[in-house]
């Protein structure tokens with residue numbers, strides 16, 4: 001008899017399984033229909049021995065000391081600050097937009113004060129900021145919006161920014177200074193031996209039974225368990241009773257090139273050219289030394305594995321109906337990016353999973369983090 005059947009071995013499921021086993025002594029059956037753990041954060045050595053992320057670039061960043069310390073039990077870290085350049089008008093310019101982005105695109109020599117004034121001149125002032133178009137034209141004006149955001153967003157989402165919530169493009173800040181880091185979070189790092197190794201350490205516990213290549217529906221009637229924690233798409237759990245929730249998908253084209261380095265930074269964005277949105281060169285993320293280099297091209301598409309919830313008002317209304325169904329389903333708990341239909345980063349999913357564990361055990365998240373033995377797992 002298991003205490004929990006946990007569906008999905010990504011961040012949400014692995015944190016719940018690990019936590020329930022370690023802190024609360026529960027017996028957990030963890031299943032994933034893929035042939036590996038770590039969900040979309042899965043990384044592995046490719047045919048040339050280069051560590052690559054199967055489902056596109058994953059960079060860990062958080063402002064939560066708690067969450068960083070929590071994960072530090074299972075990995076040591078490689079300090080890494082992510083940088084992205086976008087190909088615009090034949091130039092490579094920093095993203096997020098900063099002083100150098102504007103000076104380079106328009107051949108100007110503005111300083112910070114002048115850039116502030118420039119944005120005041122070009123910014124449009126929509127009466128309310130609801131969509132991703134509103135938020136970007138109000139920050140950088142229409143021309144920069146069209147050069148950097150409109151095309152990329154249309155490719156990535158299959159929707160115009162005017163059809164997407166402001167929160168999508170608002171993920172990308174606008175800076176007056178020359179800071180060209182993609183993230184400014186207090187903690188930015190990559191697991192020293194990769195995400196998959198971190199997950200192996202997390203799940204290495206006698207109370208956890210792991211079944212891969214297994215859809216939970218194949219086992220749910222065969223094993224006994226008290227409660228279920230479900231991290232797959234919530235509409236699928238309810239057999240699409242109210243219709244399909246849109247999730248955006250991607251196709252990944254992985255390549256290994258016979259040269260040491262392809263591009264100056266880990267990610268190049270292509271807002272206006274090509275069918276792909278961005279190209280990632282993994283050695284920048286991992287620091288691995290190798291005579292060859294591996295890259296991935298991301299081609300957005302509507303059909304395929306669900307990767308992104310699509311933040312727009314009708315989708316959140318449809319999700320609310322599924323959320324209500326979920327809340328009325330006894331002994332099943334929904335957590336993670338697909339099950340709660342939230343465009344969450346990894347650290348947010350870890351936080352959400354820890355909060356669920358705390359509420360299931362009648363304690364607080366802070367308490368369960370504090371109870372962890374303070375141990376730095378060997379990364380090798």
Ligand code: FAD
Nearest residue numbers: 008010011012032033039040056059216232336337345346
């Ligand atoms: P998932 O990782 O999707 O795990 C869900 C698991 O459930 C899957 O393994 C699936 O196989 C399994 N499952 C589903 N249904 C069933 C079933 N019926 N039976 C059995 N198993 C099932 N976040 C960052 O913080 N930084 C980044 O740089 C970043 N980059 C990203 C880049 C891309 C291209 C994508 C798509 C996401 C990125 N993210 C990033 C987000 C990050 O991937 C997610 O926040 C995180 O992986 C979500 O974890 P999860 O456990 O909720 O979901």
Ligand code: UDP
Nearest residue numbers: 086095148149152153156168169171172269
């Ligand atoms: N975006 C854009 N141009 C860029 C970078 C981002 O238009 O050069 C928009 C786009 O809509 C994208 C969103 O901002 O989907 C969020 O970008 P982020 O890099 O956070 O996306 P993710 O890494 O989650 O795919």
